[in-house]
Each structure stands twice: as structure tokens, then as C-alpha cells.
Amino acid sequence: EVQLVESGGGLVQPGGSLRLSCAASGFTFSSYWMSWVRQAPGKGLEWVANIKQDGSEKYYVDSVKGRFTISRDNAKNSLYLQMNSLRAEDTAVYYCARGGHGSGSPSVLWGQGTLVTVSS
């Protein structure tokens, strides 16, 4: 089955760290750009970061630059998001999404999301 499954969310204190994972199956993971998109409670979608097939290009939204790091392990069919110096405003459901062969390709496949709550 073609799917993405996120994990690693939870409750963390401000200033803390968390690592999200996204396990891909049913398709050739190494052939696609991958993204993280988040959605704060009751708010709209916000792109967080994306990464090229071989990891050679990475892009981030300004609000997470220097704090979050996107990475991938094609041998393990996995995408990661290392989140450091977390803030209350990072509280959101984080979705893993598969892009296409180019950076501008849309995301046809999404995971179910994992909730990150930053609170003391």
C-alpha cells in the first residue's frame, strides 16, 4: 500500500527538542521530493521544509531556519524533521507529504499527521 506514516510527536517544553519521522512505503521513496507541512490548531496549512531526492537541496520557511533540520534516509525510506529550540507557536499537526520529481510539484500523497504540543 502506498502510504506515509508520521511518528514522534508529543508534548515538549519550550526550548526543548523533538525528532519527527515519516516512514514511506509502496513507492520508490528516493525518486521524490519530500516535504513537511504543519497546521496549528484551527489555522491554515503552513509549509515548513522540503528536501530533494538526494538531499542536496533543502528549503525552509523563515520562521524555522536555524532551528529545524530536514533530512532523509533513502535506504530506510524515511524522512525526518529535527526540531530544536521549540516555541509555543510551533504547536501544530505536522504532516509529511510526497512531492514530485521537481521542487514545484504538488503533494499528491500525505500522511495522517502527528501532533506536536509545545507547552510548559
Place this chain on the structure above:
Amino acid sequence: SYVLTQPPSVSVAPGQTARITCGGNNIGSKSVHWYQQKPGQAPVLVVYDDSDRPSGIPERFSGSNSGNTATLTISRVEAGDEADYYCQVWDSSSDHPGWVFGGGTKLTVL
């Protein structure tokens, strides 16, 4: 940074046509994608590259893009179309390329 502007809400009666706009500076020069999101669910791509539909998306969903406005059109609206809709573009124009989403439009079927 590039900004996409959507109306917060659109209401339409069943069987009628809903039009959801997405405004951006010279958006007609970009490829626009549209997502549908129902409560508690992940987004679903309904239109890509301005006007193409992924497999499995009804022909009732269509898109257009010109000048400073892209439009998602839903014909013969059904109760099941009630959802939030987001437009998206890839902004490569700055030295910080990235995805940009519109603020979202809540479609209410009366």
C-alpha cells in the same frame, strides 16, 4: 515573500457553482495547486498545475489562472464538498524559495 490571498468563506446552495479565488502578484506566471481538507483529515490534492485533475477527482472540480487571480471552480456542488480549500504555489522568485499556501477558504454548502 510571496503572499496568496483567499476569501475566508464561500457559501453556495447544492447544485450551484462555487468559485474560490486565490490572489497573488502575477500569479498567472506560476503553477497553482489546490487542496481540499475536511475536518480531522489530511489535505487532498484536487487540482494541480492550474487546471489539471489527479485521478479520482470528479470533473466537477476545475481551475483557471490568469493575471493576478487563480480560481477553483466546483460545479454542481454537493454536501460532501463542504471543506476548507487551499491554494499553493512554489515561489522561486526570491533568494528563499519555498512553498506558499493561501490562508484557506471554508466552503459551506447551504
